[in-house]
Amino acid sequence: MVVKSDISNFSPVLSRTLTAQINFPPTVDTDPRTTFITNENAGYRDGVALGNYINININDKITGSFRNRVISDPLFMHEYGHTFDSRIYGMSYLLAIGVPSIFSADKSSGISGEPSKVSTHSFYWTEMRANRHAKKYFGNHYNVDWNSPLEDYYYVFENGVWVKRYYTLEILNPTKRR
Numbered sequence: 583m584v585v586k587s588d589i590s591n592f593s594p595v596l597s598r599t600l601t602a603q604i605n606f607p608p609t610v611d612t613d614p615r616t617t618f619i620t621n622e623n624a625g626y627r628d629g630v631a632l633g634n635y636i637n638i639n640i641n642d643k644i645t646g647s648f649r650n651r652v653i654s655d656p657l658f659m660h661e662y663g664h665t666f667d668s669r670i671y672g673m674s675y676l677l678a679i680g681v682p683s684i685f686s687a688d689k690s691s692g693i694s695g696e697p698s699k700v701s702t703h704s705f706y707w708t709e710m711r712a713n714r715h716a717k718k719y720f721g722n723h724y725n726v727d728w729n730s731p732l733e734d735y736y737y738v739f740e741n742g743v744w745v746k747r748y749y750t751l752e753i754l755n756p757t758k759r760r
């Protein structure tokens with residue numbers, strides 16, 4: 583099911599709007615600056631940000647508030663980060679950011695020493711710019727810590743044993759090279 587939600591500041595009013603659009607007659611948003619169009623149960627996870635529109639595909643369904651989903655899901659925060667450049671670049675966003683980003687994603691590959699969810703695309707300049715915007719925005723407004731452990735984890739082989747490591751936003755959505 584495709585759910586559409588206009589949000590700008592993830593206020594409770596706006597998260598209610600999303601719920602309303604899933605289950606109840608839609609209500610009117612107060613500040614429809616950014617529109618998330620979330621495709622639930624897509625069978626894959628990815629996202630595209632263009633202008634003030636963000637299209638996100640997820641494997642699951644959003645439970646709880648939309649706001650909580652945004653500030654706990656690295657993909658939502660990353661795509662929101664792109665909207666800052668969309669405003670900064672204006673009409674040139676598509677050529678300056680959008681097209682290079684799509685090419686980078688297309689030829690992306692894994693990196694030795696990085697967990698499986700991190701690819702060359704993760705470190706592409708357009709992506710790290712989006713991550714820096716997101717880190718600043720969600721840190722300032724929602725106390726999101728880019729270096730806190732997430733629930734998601736991976737294993738690394740160290741000194742002959744597999745060691746469990748938790749992803750952080752910085753690992754998944756890098757703001758700088760490492």
Ligand SMILES: [Zn+2]
Nearest residue numbers: 660664709712
């Ligand atoms: Zn991106």
